[in-house]
Amino acid sequence: MMITVAARQEAEGAHLAEHIAQEGVEYSNTSRNVREYSKEVFRMRGIGEGSCLIVVDVQNDFCPDGALGVREGDQVVPVLNLWISEFDKKGMPVVYTQDWHPEDHVSFVESGGIWPPHCVQDTRGADFHPDLIVHGEVCRKGFVSDKEAYSGFDGRVAGPDGPALDRWLKEQEVSRIYVGGLATDYCVKATALDGIRNGYEVVVLKDGVRAVDVRQGDGGRAIAEMVDAGAVLE
Ligand code: VGL
Ligand code: ZN
Secondary structure, three states: OOOOHHHHHHHHHHHHHHHHHHOOOOOOOOOOOHHHHHHHHHHHHOOOOOEEEEEEOOEHHHOOOOOOOOOOHHHHHHHHHHHHHHHHHOOOOEEEEEEOEOOOOOOEHHHOOOEOOOOEOOOHHHOEOOOOOOOOEEEEEOOOOOOOOOOHHHOEEOOOOOOEHHHHHHHOOOOEEEEEEEOHHHHHHHHHHHHHHOOOEEEEEEEEEEOOOOOOOHHHHHHHHHHHHOOEEO
16 A cells, blocks of 8 residues: 555654643644654653753762761662663763762861761762762762852863863753752752753653752752753653
C-alpha cells in the first residue's frame, strides 16, 4: 500500500498527539504540525539535545553521618546514578558541584556564619558519596574564605581558574539543566533559580533531592519557590 508523506505525517501527528494527551497537555489538531508535536513530546519525555545534568553537592558531609548531615541525603545517590547513566548513554554532559571550603570559611559558625564546619577542602567530608557515579566535570564553589557560595553558578569548572559554570554551559550549548542533589533548600534552590535567571530551562529532579529543613517545611517551600520561578518538576 502506498502511503503519502502527508498521510504518514498525519498518522504520526495523531500518534504523538495521543502521547501529549496522555501527558495532560491540551492538543489542538489544527494548528500544529508534526514537528511541533515532536518537540513537545521530546520536551516532556526525552533528555533532549542541549541538556546537562547538574549533580549538586552529593558529598559525605551532607549525608546522614556527615558534619552537616541531611536526613536521607544518601538516598539521592541511587536516583541520581540512574540519571547519570542515562545522560552518559546519550553522550550528554554531567557536572558535579562540590562545596569546597577553606577552614575559615565565612559560612562556618566560628567565622560568623550559620553552619558547622563542613566540606573542608581535601577532607573525607568534602568527597563525593562513595557510591555516586562520578563521570563528568567538577564545579567547585565556596573556596574563597569571605564569599558565600550556595549556587553552582558561583563555582568554577575544572579547577580554580576554569570557566564559571554559566560560561562553561554556554560553551557546551546547553539550554536546559536538570538539577538534583543536596540540599533542596540551599544549594539546589540557589542553582535552579540562577539557572532560570541565566536563561536555562530548569528541571528539578524531585526524587533526587533532599532538604536540610532547618525550619520544618523549608524543603517544600523551596520546591514551591523554584516552580513559581519557572522550574519544572520531574
Ligand atoms: C549547602 C549549607 C552550606 C548545600 C552548602 O549544599 O546545600 N548547605 N553549604
Ligand atoms: Zn557550604
